[in-house]
Amino acid sequence: MLYHQRPLLFGPEPTVITTLEAGGVASRVAKKPHMHQLARGLWVVRETPPxxxxxxxxxxxxxxxxxxxxxxxxxxxxxxxxxxxxxxxxxxxxxxxxxxxxxxxxxxxxxxxxxxxxxxxxxxxxxxxxxxxxxxxxxxxxxxxxxxxxxxxxxxxxxxxxxxxxxxxxxxxxxxxxxxxxxxxxxxxxxxxxxxxxxxxxxxxxxxxxxxxxxxxxxxxSPCWSPAETLTRLIAVRSGLPEPILNHEVEVAGQRFVLDLAWPGVGDGAGVALEYNGAVHAREVQQYRDEMHRLTLLRDAGWDVRVITWDDLKMPLRREMWLGHLKRVCG
Structure with missing residues (x-):
């Protein structure tokens, strides 16, 4: 599994030439189309600047x-x-x-x-x-x-x-x-x-x-798959909660799922867990539907799963709600 980051794309490597190769006078080279100064004495030959x-x-x-x-x-x-x-x-x-x-x-x-x-x-x-x-x-x-x-x-x-x-x-x-x-x-x-x-x-x-x-x-x-998971974990631990297990694998109804932050064996059921949902869950309809189905299976299996978003981390009242719930269950 790869860390959740957008891939970077690099096209063909552009040609780099010296000022001497480009004509000998920097002020004149700068006026030529498709010439972009890379550093003093070096130029990139490409339509767009690097x-x-x-x-x-x-x-x-x-x-x-x-x-x-x-x-x-x-x-x-x-x-x-x-x-x-x-x-x-x-x-x-x-x-x-x-x-x-x-x-x-x-x-x-x-x-x-x-x-x-x-x-x-x-x-x-x-x-x-x-x-x-x-x-x-x-x-x-x-x-x-x-x-x-x-x-x-x-x-x-x-x-x-x-x-x-x-x-x-x-x-x-x-x-x-x-x-x-x-x-x-x-x-x-x-x-x-x-x-x-x-x-x-x-x-x-x-x-x-x-x-x-x-x-x-x-x-x-580790294992940690996003900076939001890091931040959520640090907020929870700084608030006095025990260290969670990150990306905890569980098998439910013959399927394997991964919980972002989990405290197995805590509470009255299988355990308690936090799931952080980022922007992709709001943009991708199919991912949202799959997520709702997954949460239903986990809760039916005895997992107390709370879903949080960025606002639940940022807003004090909303943050205290999930932290307070975890403290009651873990206490």
Whole structure:
């Protein structure tokens, strides 16, 4: 099972040429059709300009010098693996007790910046919007257009200042819960918990990013299939509830179902469970019908299943209703 993220699509790799190859004068090259500046001295030949993510991948391949290996890192490196990098609402940080709220502007700036890691030979640049740092030596991953992607632990450490703690935990949950592959590559990668721990140990122990990652790592669990599951679990546990079993498999009426968060053996029946329904349940009629049938079978089998949505997490009165029910049943 793959983590619930929308797939990224990469078309054919565009041609990249130097200013000299394009005509020798940057101001004249910029006026030519289908020419888009990739960086100082480099141009992409294509009808549409590259996206920030495509720009990061192309710069990884064309910036630097022979013998220097670069890798795409930062936000773009994480999004190439389809990890749930994103912002957070202030109410979440207040609810979970974050002592250092993050600014949305910080993550927005990270998305516009290309972050690369160098290995073997030092690479520097003064070009605006490009940051190149030394890799800590963690494994590289294959990326689209035969590029290299930095290890997600390194990228998380770099941008951790601009991610809320629960978002870092959501990325770590995703990392240890499934296999990943970058768009345009056939190779799949897995990140078992013991390997992630080894990677965390390779980071400078007192660095800001390493400290934030280790704190978030304490809350990481698997298997987890969406950031909403991570958030729901953290809210429940912070409220005093026991740790749930994530994506708990049960067999009912000859069919196997998976419960998002489950507390088996609790209450008067088979157990109690929470199901988080996202936007797809409202858009897809057939999925909604299948979900109603599944809930009926589970409840007939003795499962006390509560279905919650984003508003049930966000709105205090609605949140207290399901939390209060769980506390009564689990108590």
């Amino acid at each position: 996206s920030p993510m495509e720009r990061a991948v192309l710069l990884q391949k064309h910036l630097g010098r022979p013998g220097a290996r670069l890798a795409v890192g930062g936000v773009h490196g994480l999004e190439l693996l389809q990890l749930p990098v994103g912002g957070t609402d202030p109410w979440i940080e207040r609810l979970l007790g974050s002592t250092a709220p993050v600014s949305p502007a910080g993550l927005a700036a990270q998305r516009q910046r290309v972050h690369l890691f160098w290995r073997d030979a030092r690479v520097q640049t003064r070009q605006e919007g490009i940051r190149i740092g030394a890799s800590k030596g963690l494994a590289l991953l294959p990326g689209p257009w035969s590029s290299a992607v930095a290890h997600p632990v390194e990228s998380l450490a770099v941008i951790s200042r601009d991610l809320a703690p629960w978002r870092i935990t959501a990325c770590l949950d995703a990392l240890i819960s499934t296999e990943f592959g970058c768009p345009g590559t056939a190779k799949r990668c897995v990140f078992p918990p013991e390997r992630v721990q080894e990677c965390l140990d390779q980071l400078p122990p007192r660095s800001y990013g390493a400290v934030r990652l280790r704190r978030a790592w304490e809350d990481a669990r």
